[in-house]
Amino acid sequence: MSSPxxxxxxxxxxxxxxxxxxxxxxxxxLTGGPCGGKTTGQARLSxxxxxxxWKVFRVPETATVLLGGGIxxxxxxxxxxxAFQENLLKTMxxxxxxFFTLGESSAQDCLIICDRGAMDASAFILQDKWxxxxxxxxxxxxxxRDNRYNQIIHMVSAANGAEEFxxxxxxxxxxxxxxxxxxxxxxxxxxxxxxxxFDVIDNSTNFETKxxxxxxxxxxxxxxxxxxxxxKNSKKHKFLVQGPLPPDEVFPPFQDFDVVHNYLQTSSxxxxxxxxxxGQKGHWMYFxxxxxxxxxxxxxxxxxxxxxxxxxxxxxxxxxxxxxxxxKRRCFLVNNQYFQLDIYKExxxxxxxxxxxxxxxxxLDDAELAKRLPSFLNIVKEVxxxxxxxxxxxxxxxxxKSSSRFCYELADxxxxxxxxxxxxxxxxxxxxxxxxxxS
Numbered sequence: 187m188s189s190p191x192x193x194x195x196x197x198x199x200x201x202x203x204x205x206x207x208x209x210x211x212x213x214x215x216l217t218g219g220p221c222g223g224k225t226t227g228q229a230r231l232s233x234x235x236x237x238x239x240w241k242v243f244r245v246p247e248t249a250t251v252l253l254g255g256g257i258x259x260x261x262x263x264x265x266x267x268x269a270f271q272e273n274l275l276k277t278m279x280x281x282x283x284x285f286f287t288l289g290e291s292s293a294q295d296c297l298i299i300c301d302r303g304a305m306d307a308s309a310f311i312l313q314d315k316w317x318x319x320x321x322x323x324x325x326x327x328x329x330x331r332d333n334r335y336n337q338i339i340h341m342v343s344a345a346n347g348a349e350e351f352x353x354x355x356x357x358x359x360x361x362x363x364x365x366x367x368x369x370x371x372x373x374x375x376x377x378x379x380x381x382x383x384f385d386v387i388d389n390s391t392n393f394e395t396k397x398x399x400x401x402x403x404x405x406x407x408x409x410x411x412x413x414x415x416x417x418k419n420s421k422k423h424k425f426l427v428q429g430p431l432p433p434d435e436v437f438p439p440f441q442d443f444d445v446v447h448n449y450l451q452t453s454s455x456x457x458x459x460x461x462x463x464x465g466q467k468g469h470w471m472y473f474x475x476x477x478x479x480x481x482x483x484x485x486x487x488x489x490x491x492x493x494x495x496x497x498x499x500x501x502x503x504x505x506x507x508x509x510x511x512x513x514k515r516r517c518f519l520v521n522n523q524y525f526q527l528d529i530y531k532e533x534x535x536x537x538x539x540x541x542x543x544x545x546x547x548x549x550l551d552d553a554e555l556a557k558r559l560p561s562f563l564n565i566v567k568e569v570x571x572x573x574x575x576x577x578x579x580x581x582x583x584x585x586x587k588s589s590s591r592f593c594y595e596l597a598d599x600x601x602x603x604x605x606x607x608x609x610x611x612x613x614x615x616x617x618x619x620x621x622x623x624x625s
Contacts (some may be wrong), residue, residue: 215303219343219371226570246277247301328469343371347389379439
């Protein structure tokens with residue numbers, strides 16, 4: 187069984203020719219460093235989805251349009267430069283909104299590909315200037331980064347890992363050397379750290395495979411079966427981390443979020459449903475996730491973004507046999523790999539005390555992935571698919587040995603060999619150790 191396939195549900199309801207029509211609108215940002223394959227990727231992604239019968243809109247890169255009109259930053263005063271950056275962001279968002287509205291009124295499933303997005307602007311401006319721009323316009327980072335787009339794909343520059351292919355000849359607005367290109371690539375990626383669906387497509391494969399990985403990352407989120415046309419899906423990897431964590435200054439630039447999970451009552455034990463709210467500085471996103479029975483030996487999860495009102499209404503269906511799970515989630519980039527560090531917080535079951543997990547998605551083999559893991563963390567072992575470390579089981583109020591609700595089906599037999607059987611695994615220990623605590 188491969189890792190659970192995570193689908194997002196973003197259907198919209200409209201009226202076409204007097205009839206109600208439900209279709210999907212998916213907004214993806216293609217960003218990245220110079221010579222990363224963004225332009226080619228946009229064309230390839232468009233063609234792929236058009237052949238599936240989707241309507242595809244391509245939002246042009248606003249900066250290229252404006253800079254192509256004769257604007258040079260070297261000619262601008264600091265005040266003019268600030269005003270230009272603010273107006274560029276406003277223009278970008280208005281252009282995007284035009285396409286978003288068209289997508290919502292379309293009668294077809296619609297893919298909207300944005301050539302860079304709102305947070306890219308923050309990569310090329312001082313932090314205090316960025317904060318001033320969002321304050322002037324009553325914006326916040328959660329809305330601009332997390333809520334505005336369904337998925338972010340960062341195409342790593344050829345200057346980072348495929349230097350022999352790096353070139354500035356095919357882009358009229360590009361003049362960066364290799365070192366500057368690497369710096370710009372990192373800044374662009376760092377500006378999106380924290381988005382819940384952020385994929386980094388590096389240069390660990392040839393260019394053709396890189397394009398396929400990019401397309402496959404979108405298909406995974408949409409639940410589109412690509413058969414053998416693209417690479418096999420990347421897998422989710424989960425690692426147990428021993429605390430205490432190092433000081434914050436040891437980490438690369440990161441974003442911290444408060445996360446709250448609640449499991450919900452379901453009509454069948456074969457289904458799992460949960461609510462999640464994820465927030466930063468008082469701004470929240472809300473999700474409903476439904477885990478369905480296996481199809482072709484693959485677990486399917488469907489995730490739907492909710493309004494605050496819907497979240498509160500559905501919360502009434504909370505399953506009292508589970509504790510609410512509280513976490514601090516830290517998101518960061520290391521070695522072109524996107525990581526999420528989940529730090530369990532109280533209140534909760536004693537078995538969760540001190541637990542820390544590191545998660546990432548990767549198509550790399552185990553040996554290659556091990557080289558990319560953060561060296562500043564004390565990683566105990568990989569626990570991918572181990573039911574003793576699943577959030578569903580960790581949140582159970584009952585003792586595992588006497589519980590009929592303990593779930594074995596989360597196991598990934600290909601990775602760890604855990605599977606349904608008569609013996610319960612040991613419970614996860616406190617402070618990240620592997621000794622079974624008293625449940």
